[in-house]
């Protein structure tokens with residue numbers, strides 16, 4: 397897979413899946429811009445990994461414009477965007493407040509819309525690119541304890557397809573795909589396991605064994621897919637939903 401010298405922006409890059417993406421992309425020679433709402437952690441990690449860092453709340457539309465201007469000034473182009481930042485509030489249909497609903501929609505759905513729109517403006521100038529939108533298996537099956545999250549991830553799934561077809565019709569050379577992980581071992585899932593199952597993965601005697609027993613994947617399982625979608629090896633894959641769940645949604 398070649399992402400060498402590609403200029404890639406990864407949002408929500410200071411933790412979990414975003415951080416795994418950054419590590420893999422940097423190792424393969426990409427020029428990575430990390431963004432996150434967590435300025436301190438993001439800046440420290442970027443310095444450690446040899447990436448750039450930009451502070452960003454993905455729900456802030458104006459900041460998307462500033463970030464793209466900054467990337468254009470520094471690199472002259474954008475080849476890849478990973479819309480990865482996210483939150484996962486635990487609440488079913490009877491317990492989801494309007495505030496939780498709106499925040500979840502803002503951070504997932506609004507942000508993915510803003511990010512795709514901003515990236516397309518820059519990518520079409522430089523001859524194309526690849527956008528990867530982080531969805532979830534929640535978009536495919538609906539998870540009762542994650543009502544707003546399931547709805548937002550479902551929206552990301554169909555938005556991705558509409559964007560892919562638009563860019564193809566316009567012959568921009570921009571691909572847009574969604575990735576649908578099952579449970580992956582990140583702080584987000586560790587918290588869910590504690591809340592919903594009273595399981596502490598990190599405190600287990602043999603965390604690896606417990607992880608496998610619970611069917612929880614590793615961040616690199618997703619980073620491999622993201623890197624593939626950003627590379628030219630996936631050049632004929634567009635508007636697709638790439639499931640990374642070891643068959644959870646099939647059985």
Ligand SMILES: NC(=O)c1ccc[n+]([C@@H]2O[C@H](COP(=O)([O-])OP(=O)(O)OC[C@H]3O[C@@H](n4cnc5c(N)ncnc54)[C@H](O)[C@@H]3O)[C@@H](O)[C@H]2O)c1
Nearest residue numbers: 408410411412413433453454480481482532579580582584
């Ligand atoms: N871990 C899983 O099992 C799993 C499964 C399916 C989908 N996902 C999706 O993958 C993405 C990453 O999840 P993760 O497990 O790495 O979570 P995580 O909590 O480890 O990391 C999320 C990152 O997003 C950042 N963030 C949160 N709100 C933000 C905002 N408004 N603006 C910018 N950054 C913000 C956080 O600071 C954090 O660094 C999310 O979109 C999540 O929904 C995760």
